[in-house]
Amino acid sequence: MQNLKIAIQGIEGSNHHKVIRDYFEAETQIKACATFREVVYALVNNQVEASLMAIENSIAGSILPNYRLLIDANLQITQEFYLNISHNLVALPNQSLNDITQVKSHQMALHQCGNFFSKHPHIKLIEDVDTALPAKLIAKNQQKNLAALVPNGTAELFGLEVIQPNVQDTNTNETRFVLLKKPTQTENQDANKATLHFELKHEQGNLANLLTTMSELGMNLTKIQSIPIAHKQWNYAFIVDVRFKHIRDYKKLIRVLNASTEVIQTLGLYKSGRT
Numbered sequence: 001m002q003n004l005k006i007a008i009q010g011i012e013g014s015n016h017h018k019v020i021r022d023y024f025e026a027e028t029q030i031k032a033c034a035t036f037r038e039v040v041y042a043l044v045n046n047q048v049e050a051s052l053m054a055i056e057n058s059i060a061g062s063i064l065p066n067y068r069l070l071i072d073a074n075l076q077i078t079q080e081f082y083l084n085i086s087h088n089l090v091a092l093p094n095q096s097l098n099d100i101t102q103v104k105s106h107q108m109a110l111h112q113c114g115n116f117f118s119k120h121p122h123i124k125l126i127e128d129v130d131t132a133l134p135a136k137l138i139a140k141n142q143q144k145n146l147a148a149l150v151p152n153g154t155a156e157l158f159g160l161e162v163i164q165p166n167v168q169d170t171n172t173n174e175t176r177f178v179l180l181k182k183p184t185q186t187e188n189q190d191a192n193k194a195t196l197h198f199e200l201k202h203e204q205g206n207l208a209n210l211l212t213t214m215s216e217l218g219m220n221l222t223k224i225q226s227i228p229i230a231h232k233q234w235n236y237a238f239i240v241d242v243r244f245k246h247i248r249d250y251k252k253l254i255r256v257l258n259a260s261t262e263v264i265q266t267l268g269l270y271k272s273g274r275t
Contacts, residue, residue: 005029007042007051013132013154016052019081019177034129040069043180050078051180057085058174059112062225067239070180070267077195077268079179086173087113089164090135090155091147097163102126104134105149113149116167135160178268192243193272194250199229199237199263206260207238213256214242217249237263243272
């Protein structure tokens with residue numbers, strides 16, 4: 001993987017940071033951002049060469065605000081990565097689960113552990129901007145009775161102990177991350193997957209006809225997601241992921257979409273992260 005300066009949401013020990021550790025060279029430079037909006041801003045304003053963004057989770061579903069950021073900034077998905085997510089409940093040493101009265105983490109992490117916390121109603125859940133930051137602050141401020149939900153390996157970074165490992169609702173919890181760059185004129189000839197955003201013309205059967213066309217072109221529709229159109233009340237656009245064998249089939253699909261949509265935008269043409 002080439003050496004880049006990449007913006008991520010979160011600090012060392014976050015899931016975004018774990019993707020960098022797992023998939024990129026050790027020399028990769030990281031710009032840690034507090035929010036996804038800052039991640040996009042850094043790329044748009046040339047502070048980094050790429051940005052890494054979580055886009056959907058197998059439990060919690062799509063992160064719609066991130067799709068909106070991607071669309072509005074006209075950025076391109078160039079790669080995708082899948083990370084198995086484990087959430088460990090961590091706190092200062094020598095505490096038990098009964099000692100914990102509050103847990104802080106990113107809202108997505110808290111949502112993915114709902115079954116566990118429903119069995120422990122004495123614990124108050126508090127949303128934070130990141131998974132790793134609460135753990136860092138617990139260690140720095142020596143806060144007792146407070147825990148954090150963090151990925152594997154994060155507790156050791158900050159000298160905390162794992163009170164309860166793997167508290168996520170299912171062990172098949174996976175998050176999809178995408179690498180974003182500014183658009184270029186170069187087309188990835190090795191691409192076998194595309195992410196598309198479009199608004200259909202208001203004609204009967206348009207969506208059904210489009211799905212039939214995708215099937216006829218031998219495309220595998222791996223995702224379809226509706227998203228509100230901000231300036232058109234109660235109107236929705238669609239985001240789809242399609243896999244294909246030949247890029248010429250993708251080009252045929254674009255020609256069909258140009259004829260049947262009011263808005264069409266390719267959000268990414270890239271190689272699938274799945275084998």
